Amino acid sequence: MKKELDPWMHSAGRILNQTMVRMYECNRWFGSHIRKKKSKCDYVFDRPFTEEEINQIEKRVNDIIQADMVVSEEYVTREESQKHYNLDRLPQDVGDDIRMVKIGDYDACPCIGPHVNSAKEIGTFRIVSASFGNTVLRIRYKCAGFAGN
Ligand SMILES: [Zn+2]
DSSP states (O other): OOTTOOHHHHHHHHHHHHHHHHHHOOOOOSEEEOOSSOEEEEEEOSSOOOHHHHHHHHHHHHHHHHTTOBEEEEEEEHHHHHHHSOOTTSOGGGOSEEEEEEETTTEEEEOOSOOOSBGGGGOEEEEEEEEEETTEEEEEEEEESOTTO
């Protein structure tokens, strides 16, 4: 496991991802920078976010956190996983058993990074800023009061 990945921020990022996918039918982030103090995720998008949209996304993510969904993992074959997920960003050397990380029934995605055990550990999710340029929407976020604080 990559040590520099922070489990709280990482899990929050997954929930943000799924929220973006559900609300805007966009793709999961194509790039991310997950750090303890502040993280950022990049999405291919067609316009800037409004203030209201930022608030909406924030609220949805916090609703999922408050629902305290259990984070679990299961291993599936590469073939099975490939039917549903793009594995391009997983390292080649992870082998044929792919670790799927599930956040309740909200999100499931192939992943090698550390996660929290349940969503409430994340604390309060807050979007610091959302900027847009060259078809890229960049969302910067923080988590306050998470278990690792
Ligand atoms: Zn993950």
